[in-house]
Amino acid sequence: MERKSSSTLHDVAREANVSIATVSHVINNSRVVKASTRARVEEAIQSTGYRHNMVARELKMGSSGLIGVLIVDYNPFYTDVLRGIEKRLETMGYKFVVASTGEQWERQRELIHLMVARRMQGILIAPVAGFDAEYVTRYVPEQCPVILFDRHVDGLPSVTSETRNATRQLVEHLAHHGNRHVGMILSTDAISTMRDRQSGMEEACGELGLKLSIERTTPDDRGGYEATLRLFNRFAREDQPDVVFAANNVMLLGVLRCMKESGFSVGKDRSVVGFDDQIWCEVFEPPITVLNQNAYGMGEAAVDLLKVALEGEAVTSKRLPVHLTIRRSCGCPMN
Amino acid sequence: MERKSSSTLHDVAREANVSIATVSHVINNSRVVKASTRARVEEAIQSTGYRHNMVARELKMGSSGLIGVLIVDYNPFYTDVLRGIEKRLETMGYKFVVASTGEQWERQRELIHLMVARRMQGILIAPVAGFDAEYVTRYVPEQCPVILFDRHVDGLPSVTSETRNATRQLVEHLAHHGNRHVGMILSTDAISTMRDRQSGMEEACGELGLKLSIERTTPDDRGGYEATLRLFNRFAREDQPDVVFAANNVMLLGVLRCMKESGFSVGKDRSVVGFDDQIWCEVFEPPITVLNQNAYGMGEAAVDLLKVALEGEAVTSKRLPVHLTIRRSCGCPMN
DNA sequence: TTGTATGCGTTATCAC
DNA sequence: GTGATAACGCATACAA
Numbered sequence: 001m002e003r004k005s006s007s008t009l010h011d012v013a014r015e016a017n018v019s020i021a022t023v024s025h026v027i028n029n030s031r032v033v034k035a036s037t038r039a040r041v042e043e044a045i046q047s048t049g050y051r052h053n054m055v056a057r058e059l060k061m062g063s064s065g066l067i068g069v070l071i072v073d074y075n076p077f078y079t080d081v082l083r084g085i086e087k088r089l090e091t092m093g094y095k096f097v098v099a100s101t102g103e104q105w106e107r108q109r110e111l112i113h114l115m116v117a118r119r120m121q122g123i124l125i126a127p128v129a130g131f132d133a134e135y136v137t138r139y140v141p142e143q144c145p146v147i148l149f150d151r152h153v154d155g156l157p158s159v160t161s162e163t164r165n166a167t168r169q170l171v172e173h174l175a176h177h178g179n180r181h182v183g184m185i186l187s188t189d190a191i192s193t194m195r196d197r198q199s200g201m202e203e204a205c206g207e208l209g210l211k212l213s214i215e216r217t218t219p220d221d222r223g224g225y226e227a228t229l230r231l232f233n234r235f236a237r238e239d240q241p242d243v244v245f246a247a248n249n250v251m252l253l254g255v256l257r258c259m260k261e262s263g264f265s266v267g268k269d270r271s272v273v274g275f276d277d278q279i280w281c282e283v284f285e286p287p288i289t290v291l292n293q294n295a296y297g298m299g300e301a302a303v304d305l306l307k308v309a310l311e312g313e314a315v316t317s318k319r320l321p322v323h324l325t326i327r328r329s330c331g332c333p334m335n
Numbered sequence: 336m337e338r339k340s341s342s343t344l345h346d347v348a349r350e351a352n353v354s355i356a357t358v359s360h361v362i363n364n365s366r367v368v369k370a371s372t373r374a375r376v377e378e379a380i381q382s383t384g385y386r387h388n389m390v391a392r393e394l395k396m397g398s399s400g401l402i403g404v405l406i407v408d409y410n411p412f413y414t415d416v417l418r419g420i421e422k423r424l425e426t427m428g429y430k431f432v433v434a435s436t437g438e439q440w441e442r443q444r445e446l447i448h449l450m451v452a453r454r455m456q457g458i459l460i461a462p463v464a465g466f467d468a469e470y471v472t473r474y475v476p477e478q479c480p481v482i483l484f485d486r487h488v489d490g491l492p493s494v495t496s497e498t499r500n501a502t503r504q505l506v507e508h509l510a511h512h513g514n515r516h517v518g519m520i521l522s523t524d525a526i527s528t529m530r531d532r533q534s535g536m537e538e539a540c541g542e543l544g545l546k547l548s549i550e551r552t553t554p555d556d557r558g559g560y561e562a563t564l565r566l567f568n569r570f571a572r573e574d575q576p577d578v579v580f581a582a583n584n585v586m587l588l589g590v591l592r593c594m595k596e597s598g599f600s601v602g603k604d605r606s607v608v609g610f611d612d613q614i615w616c617e618v619f620e621p622p623i624t625v626l627n628q629n630a631y632g633m634g635e636a637a638v639d640l641l642k643v644a645l646e647g648e649a650v651t652s653k654r655l656p657v658h659l660t661i662r663r664s665c666g667c668p669m670n
Numbered sequence: 671t672t673g674t675a676t677g678c679g680t681t682a683t684c685a686c
Numbered sequence: 687g688t689g690a691t692a693a694c695g696c697a698t699a700c701a702a
Contacts, residue, residue, distance in 0.1 A: 006476050008695055019673045024697060034671060051476065054452040055393045056695035059678050064390065074414035082409055086435065095449065097432045100421065114430065117389040141341050141386065221614055256618045279556055280615040283591045343679055354689040359681060369687060391679035394694050 007048040016044035027052060058119070067096040067306070068115035068123040070108060072150075074100055075250065077276050077295050078126065081149065084299020085124065092307065094121065105130035116140055122306045126150045129190035145309030149302040151192040152317065157309070159301040159318045160192070161293045164200045166322035170273065170291060171204035173324070174243055177331045179271060181211040183231040183241030185251055187219035197247045197275065213241055217251070224254020232262070243271035243330065249278055252288070271331045287327035294320050342383040351379035362387060393454070402431040402641070403450035403458040405443060407485075409435055410585065412611050412630050413461065416484065419634020420459065427642065429456065440465035451475055457641045461485040464525035480644030484637040486527040487652065492644070494636040494653045495527065496628045499535040501657035505608065505626060506539035508659070509578055512666045514606060516546040518566040518576030520586055522554035532582045532610065548576055552586070559589020567597070578606035578665065584613055587623070606666045622662035629655050 009020040016023065018037055025031045026041045033041075044050075058064050069085060071078040082098060089096050097120070101108040108128050115123050122145045127133075133155035140146055148158035174182065184201055186194050198214065205212040215231045217223035224246055232240050244259075246252035252274035256266065264270045267286040274281065274290045281288040301318050308315045326332060344355040351358065353372055360366045361376045368376075379385075393399050404420060406413040417433060424431050432455070436443040443463050450458050457480045462468075468490035475481055483493035509517065519536055521529050533549065540547040550566045552558035559581055567575050579594075581587035587609035591601065599605045602621040609616065609625045616623040636653050643650045661667055 006478075009697095010695080020696080021673060021675095021698075022671090025672090028697080030697085032671070037672080049476070052452050053394075053454065053695055054449075055390055055399065055454050056678090057697075058390045059388075059394050059680085059694090060696050060698090062678070074409070074417055076411070079409035079414060095434070099430070114389075117387050119388065119390050141384070143341075250614065253614050253618050260618065260620065278615075279585065279588050280613075280619075283588050283595065284615075285595065285620060345679080355680085356682085356689060356691095357687085360688090363681085365681085367687070372687085388679055391694090392681075394678090394696090395680045395682085397694070 006051045006053070008050070008053070011048045012041065012044045012050045015048050016040045062119075063121060064119050065094055066118070066120050067094050067303075068111075068118075068120040069096050069098045070111055070115075070123065070125045071098060071100050072103060072126050072128055076278055077249070077293070078150075080295030081126075081299040081302075084296040084301075085303055086299075087296075088300045088303035092303070096124075101128055103128050105132070109135075112136060112140065116144060120144060122147070122310060124149060124302050124306065127153050127156075129188055145306055145315075147302050147305045147309065147315070149298055153192065157305055157315045157317045159298055159305060159320065160196075161298070161322045162319035163193075163196045163291070163322050164203070166291050166324045167197070167200035168204045168207075169324045170289075170330075171201070171208050171210060173326065174271065174273075174330060175208050175210060177271070179210065179242045179331070181213065181239070181241045181243070183228075183244045184212060184214050184247065185224060185227040185231070185244065185255065186214060186216050186247045187223070187251070188216070194247060201245070219248055219251060221250050221254035221257065224251030225258045226254070227251070228255045228258035229262075241270075243273060245273045245275075247275050249274055249276040249281075249290075256284075256288075267329050267331055272329045274329075277325060282327070284329075286329050289327045289330035289332070290325050292323045292325045294323070341386045341388070343385070343388070346383045347376065347379045347385050350383050351375045397454075398456060399454050400429055401453070401455050402429050402638075403446075403453075403455040404431050404433045405446055405450075405458065405460045406433060406435050407438060407461050407463055411613055412584070412628070413485075415630030416461075416634040416637075419631040419636075420638055421634075422631075423635045423638035427638070431459075436463055438463050440467070444470075447471060447475065451479060455479060457482070457645060459484060459637050459641065462488050462491075464523055480641055480650075482637050482640045482644065482650070484633055488527065492640055492650045492652045494633055494640060494655065495531075496633070496657050497654035498528075498531045498626070498657050499538070501626050501659045502532070502535035503539045503542075504659045505624075505665075506536070506543050506545060508661065509606065509608075509665060510543050510545060512606070514545065514577045514666070516548065516574070516576045516578070518548045518550065518563075518579045519582065520550050520552060520559055520562040520566070520579065520590065521582045522552060522558070522586070524551075529582060536580070546576075554583055554586060556585050556589035556592065559586030560593045561589070562586070563590045563593035564597075576605075578608060580608045580610075582610050584609055584611040584616075584625075591619075591623075602664050602666050607664045609664075612660055617662070619664075621664050624662045624665035624667070625660050627658045627660045629658070 009023045012023045013020040026033050026038050099111050124147050133153045148156050152158040152160045189195050215227040217227040244255050246255045259266050266272050277290045277292040305315045344358045347358045348355040361368050361373050434446050459482050462483050468488045483491050487493040487495045524530050550562040552562040579590050581590045594601050601607050612625045612627040640650045
C-alpha cells in the first residue's frame with residue numbers, strides 16, 4: 001500500500017464516485033448526506049488513507065484556531081503558567097503553540113514574526129529585557145491581540161503579580177522576629193518583576209525602619225550563591241544582613257547552598273526567604289518561607305484577557321495578589 | 336491607518352506597480368530584481384503593512400518546517416528534554432510545537448491527529464500508558480517520521496535510558512554500606528520506564544542478595560508519601576527496608592516528607608535514593624543520591640534519530656547511559 | 671440530496 | 687528583468 005503524498009478530497013471523491021463537496025461535507029458534518037453515500041465516502045476515506053489537511057483549511061477559512069505563547073524559559077514558574085493557559089484555552093476550543101525565547105529580545109522578535117506569519121489568533125508573551133512595545137504594537141495586526149504576562153511593559157495589557165502588599169506583610173513579619181537588616185538578591189532591573197520586587201521592598205523597609213542592602217546577579221543558582229557571599233563580605237560580621245531574600249526560586253537554591261557552606265543555620269543564624277513556591281520548599285529543613293505568586297492563575301487570567309480582546313472589547317491590565325507563605329526559614333519558631 | 340485583514344502580495348504588487356511574482360521574489364530573494372523596483376516593492380511592503388503568510392506558503396510548498404513534540408507533562412525532566420530538542424532543532428532550521436498529553440492515550444491520540452493534520456514534518460512522542468504503536472504507525476503517513484523518547488514501545492524507534500547498569504552500581508554501593516532491604520516506590524507498570532526500573536532493581540537485588548519490596552502508587556509527591564508509609568507498615572520495625580528508592584523525582588519529595596514526619600534521619604536511620612537529578616537534590620541536607628538520566632541528551636538524540644529518518648534511512652533505537660550520582664542520602668559518610 | 675466552480679495567498683513554470 | 691497564470695487542498699455559494 002504505497003502512498004507518496006497524503007491523498008486529497010479529490011482522491012476520496014473519485015474513489016467514492018461523489019463530488020469533493022460531498023466529501024467535504026461528510027468530513028465536517030456541514031450538511032445532510034444520504035446514509036449510503038456517507039458510508040461510501042467514509043469507506044473511501046479509509047481505503048485512500050485520507051488525512052484532513054488543516055493548513056489548506058486554514059488558508060481557506062482565514063483562521064487557525066491557534067494561540068501563540070512565548071515564555072522566557074521552561075522553568076517551574078512558566079510551566080505552571082502554561083498549565084493555566086492550557087486549561088483555560090481548552091474550554092475555549094483553542095490549541096496553543098509554545099516557544100521559549102531566553103532573555104533575548106532578538107529571538108523574541110523573530111518568534112513574534114513567526115507567530116503572525118503563521119496567522120495565530122492571539123499571542124501571549126512574557127516580555128524579555130529590551131522588549132519594544134511600540135514595535136510590537138505596530139508589527140502585530142489588530143486582529144491578533146497581544147497580552148503580556150509575568151512582566152508589564154507600558155503600552156500593552158498585561159497580567160502580573162502585585163508584590164507590594166505581600167512584601168509589606170513579609171517585612172512586618174520579619175521585623176516582628178527582630179530582624180534589622182535585609183539583604184536582597186535581584187537580577188537585572190530591565191525586567192519589571194525585579195523592579196517591582198525592589199521598590200516594594202524599599203518601601204516596606206523604609207516605613208518599618210529596616211536596613212536594606214541590594215545585590216544584583218545572574219538569575220541562576222550560581223548567581224544566588226555568589227551574591228550571598230558578596231552580601232556578607234560587604235559588612236563586618238555584626239553588621240551583616242540577618243535575612244537574605246532571593247527574588248526568584250533558582251537564585252534561592254544558591255543562597256541556601258551558600259548558607260550551608262558558610263556554616264550558617266538557616267532560620268537560626270540567618271533567615272532566608274524566597275520568591276515562588278516549589279514543592280521542595282516545604283520539604284526542606286527548615287521549610288522555606290516564600291512570597292508565592294499564583295502562576296496557574298496568571299495563565300488563566302492571561303487567557304481571560306485575550307478572550308476579551310478577541311471579542312473586540314477593551315482590555316485592562318490585571319494584577320494578581322501574591323501570597324505570603326510563612327514557614328520556618330524566616331526564623332519562625334514553629335508552624 | 337485601518338487595515339482589516341492583513342494585505343497580500345496583490346496589494347503590494349498593485350501599490351508598487353509590479354506583478355505579484357516580483358513581489359514574491361523580492362521577499363524570498365529568489366531571483367535577481369532591479370535595485371529600483373526592489374526599493375519600490377520594499378516601500379510598498381511597508382506602506383501596505385504586508386505580513387508574509389506562512390500558511391499559504393505552506394500549502395503551496397507542501398511542507399511546514401515544523402516538528403511536533405508531545406510530552407506527558409511540563410515537569411522538570413521533560414522540560415530538560417525540550418531544551419535539548421530545541422537546541423538541536425535550531426541547528427537544523429526547524430521550529431517545533433509542543434503539547435502535553437497528560438497520562439491519557441485519548442488525548443495523545445487526538446494530538447497526533449492534530450499534528451498530522453497540520454502537516455508536521457515529524458513527531459517526537461513520549462508515549463503514554465495505553466499507547467497503540469500499531470495504530471500510530473498506520474495513522475501517521477510515512478513522510479512524517481515518528482520517534483519516541485523517554486519510554487519505549489515495540490514497533491517504533493525510541494531513545495530511552497539504560498537503567499540496568501546504573502542500578503547495578505547503585506545496589507552494589509548500597510550493599511557495601513550494609514543495606515539489606517530496599518523498598519522501591521513505582522507508579523504504573525503500563526509505562527516502560529517503570530518496568531525497566533523494576534526489572535533492573537530485581538535483577539541487581541537478586542544477584543547481590545538484597546531483599547526487595549515494591550510499592551506502587553500515583554506518580555506525585557502524595558503518592559510517594561503514602562507509599563513510604565505503607566512500605567514501613569508492611570513490616571515489623573526490625574524488618575523494614577533500610578533504603579527507600581523513589582522511581583521519580585516528585586515521588587521522592589513525598590518520601591522525604593514522610594521520613595521527616597516519621598522522625599527518621601535520612602542517611603542515618605534510613606537511606607533514600609531518587610531518580611532524576613534536580614538542583615535542590617544537591618542543596619538538600621543530606622544531599623540526595625540519585626540515578627541521573629541525561630534528559631538534555633535525550634532530546635538531542637531524539638532529534639538526531641528524527642534527522643536520520645527524515646533523510647529516508649533506517650533508524651535504530653538508542654539507549655542513553657544513566658549516571659549514578661552518589662551523595663549522602665544513601666548513607667555515605669562523606670562526599 | 672448532490673454537484674460545479676471560485677477563491678484563500680502563495681510559489682513556480684512559463685513566456686516575454 | 688519582469689509578468690501571466692496554474693496549481694496547492696480545501697470550504698462554500700450557487701445550481702441542479
